[in-house]
Amino acid sequence: MKLTLTIWRQKGPDSKGKFVSYPMDNVNPEMSMLECLDVLNESLAERGEEPVAFEHDCREGICGSCGFMISGVAHGPQPATTVCQLTMRHFKDGEELVLEPWRSRAFPFVKDLVVDRRAFDRIIESGGYISVSTGNAPDGNAIPVGKEESDRAMDAAACIGCGACVAACPNGSAALFTGAKIAHLGILPQGQPERDRRAVRMVAQMHEEGFGSCTNIGECTGVCPKEIPLEVIARMNRDYLGGAWRERKNVVTTIAPVSDWDFAKK
Amino acid sequence: MSSAVASPRDNRAPGFWGSTNGKKAVMAVTGCILFLFIIGHLLGNLQIFESAARLNAYGRLLHNLGELLWIIRGVLLLCVVLHIWATFQLWSRNREARPVGYKVKKSVASSYADRTMYWSGPIVLAFVIFHLLEFTAGTIHPESRFIPGDVYHNVVAGFSVWWVSAWYIFSLILLGMHLRHGLWSMFQSLGLNHPRHTPVLKQAALWIAILITAGYISIPVSVLAGWVR
Numbered sequence: 001m002k003l004t005l006t007i008w009r010q011k012g013p014d015s016k017g018k019f020v021s022y023p024m025d026n027v028n029p030e031m032s033m034l035e036c037l038d039v040l041n042e043s044l045a046e047r048g049e050e051p052v053a054f055e056h057d058c059r060e061g062i063c064g065s066c067g068f069m070i071s072g073v074a075h076g077p078q079p080a081t082t083v084c085q086l087t088m089r090h091f092k093d094g095e096e097l098v099l100e101p102w103r104s105r106a107f108p109f110v111k112d113l114v115v116d117r118r119a120f121d122r123i124i125e126s127g128g129y130i131s132v133s134t135g136n137a138p139d140g141n142a143i144p145v146g147k148e149e150s151d152r153a154m155d156a157a158a159c160i161g162c163g164a165c166v167a168a169c170p171n172g173s174a175a176l177f178t179g180a181k182i183a184h185l186g187i188l189p190q191g192q193p194e195r196d197r198r199a200v201r202m203v204a205q206m207h208e209e210g211f212g213s214c215t216n217i218g219e220c221t222g223v224c225p226k227e228i229p230l231e232v233i234a235r236m237n238r239d240y241l242g243g244a245w246r247e248r249k250n251v252v253t254t255i256a257p258v259s260d261w262d263f264a265k266k
Numbered sequence: 267m268s269s270a271v272a273s274p275r276d277n278r279a280p281g282f283w284g285s286t287n288g289k290k291a292v293m294a295v296t297g298c299i300l301f302l303f304i305i306g307h308l309l310g311n312l313q314i315f316e317s318a319a320r321l322n323a324y325g326r327l328l329h330n331l332g333e334l335l336w337i338i339r340g341v342l343l344l345c346v347v348l349h350i351w352a353t354f355q356l357w358s359r360n361r362e363a364r365p366v367g368y369k370v371k372k373s374v375a376s377s378y379a380d381r382t383m384y385w386s387g388p389i390v391l392a393f394v395i396f397h398l399l400e401f402t403a404g405t406i407h408p409e410s411r412f413i414p415g416d417v418y419h420n421v422v423a424g425f426s427v428w429w430v431s432a433w434y435i436f437s438l439i440l441l442g443m444h445l446r447h448g449l450w451s452m453f454q455s456l457g458l459n460h461p462r463h464t465p466v467l468k469q470a471a472l473w474i475a476i477l478i479t480a481g482y483i484s485i486p487v488s489v490l491a492g493w494v495r
């Protein structure tokens with residue numbers, strides 16, 4: 001099949017970017033979106049041009065590395081699918097696809113379709129953990145967990161941190177991601193001791209990173225490859241409201257965001 | 267490739283009001299109080315369909331509340347101020363959150379009413395100011411005479427001007443859209459969401475919004491149609 005890929009090309013954060021159109025004549029409908037970019041990059045390399053930079057790792061929809069906007073929708077038109085799992089047969093022959101990187105102040109631009117999502121790492125660092133004693137492995141099922149709770153926690157834990165929720169949100173909010181991380185630990189008995197602190201700290205870090213606020217409109221869930229439900233955002237709000245009220249110390253340490261991707265200056 | 271640069275952004279942790287979540291909780295509570303007022307106000311206004319005497323008596327009753335009226339007005343004003351203050355701060359934060367926009371952007375899951383809260387809200391504000399000047403203070407009463415205390419006459423005279431009615435109807439449709447999203451969103455902001463109950467709540471929000479809008483709009487429509495004179 002024939003496709004035209006119109007891709008955002010930008011060398012580095014400080015250089016000027018522009019859209020460049022690449023007509024492709026021989027797209028195999030069974031290729032994934034990333035394989036399609038691989039094919040394009042080979043031809044670019046043959047012509048001595050700079051290949052298109054994009055992130056990828058597992059290519060099976062579980063690592064959260066890949067992701068960009070395809071014609072205005074994060075991860076493209078197929079619901080619950082990352083770009084690495086999105087096959088080209090979902091597009092029409094002759095279609096033009098516009099590929100853009102995630103756009104968010106909290107995700108500094110790196111190159112072409114790549115942005116820096118370490119803001120997510122810092123949010124997790126600030127509270128997305130539980131404290132356990134190391135040493136011998138604990139007995140299995142020593143702490144009973146109900147089936148329903150375990151399912152809900154696992155569903156929230158399915159978040160791969162791809163950033164599509166932020167990219168799709170008109171406010172650039174990270175509520176769905178942060179909500180998923182707060183919910184998946186907060187639902188389990190092991191997550192209870194740090195529940196208040198977790199919510200307060202992760203919300204503080206989310207704020208520090210400059211993400212926008214949530215208006216509960218659900219664009220995030222609509223594009224989320226793991227179909228994380230809006231319920232986790234309510235969960236974050238509940239834990240945050242309770243935690244902010246109960247915490248005795250009103251001091252939270254956050255990590256200053258860093259951004260060190262300056263190709264252009266090198 | 268990299269030389270670590272610490273961000274120049276200040277690093278104070280946000281307090282409750284400082285966080286977006288806290289502000290949204292305040293918006294939810296103030297929005298809920300305003301919603302209760304909207305209901306009460308509608309029930310009061312609908313007395314116009316009983317008789318002129320009934321509506322004017324209701325107006326007198328409110329004015330005779332004395333201090334209580336000022337307490338109610340104070341609470342409502344406080345709610346409006348907090349609601350709008352949060353609106354403004356969140357709006358400017360959200361604009362900063364995406365400095366570079368998309369060439370193509372599509373919505374996949376939200377409705378028009380969901381996406382236009384930052385339009386419907388401020389237009390409702392402009393309407394409320396106009397409305398207070400027209401029917402409470404009487405300073406703006408285009409093409410008719412304002413008689414203090416004669417609520418019935420003021421309403422009929424006011425709405426007989428077609429563009430006053432048109433602006434009223436337009437604004438109330440926007441209020442309806444605001445409530446269609448806001449009435450369920452406020453539960454979400456306060457941490458309540460349930461896979462079984464939230465869909466019911468969303469449906470209820472839609473119908474309550476329609477009923478409220480229809481209830482308010484019935485008054486100017488009846489005046490224009492000549493049913494209420």
Ligand code: HEM
Binds near residue numbers: 216293353455
């Ligand atoms: C008569 C009055 C009003 C009522 C009953 C009302 C009610 C509500 C409710 C219940 C919410 C949902 C809160 C939440 O999601 O937590 C809301 C949200 C909102 N209101 Fe109002 N409101 C009114 C007037 C206004 C005015 C005058 C403005 C603006 C100047 C405004 C701007 C907004 C905005 C922007 C939101 C969305 C906030 C967000 O999701 O970030 N509202 N309103």
Ligand code: SF4
Binds near residue numbers: 164226
């Ligand atoms: S919530 Fe969904 S869209 Fe957001 S980072 Fe996690 S997997 Fe990606």
Ligand code: FES
Binds near residue numbers: 055066085
């Ligand atoms: S490359 Fe791992 S999720 Fe797409």
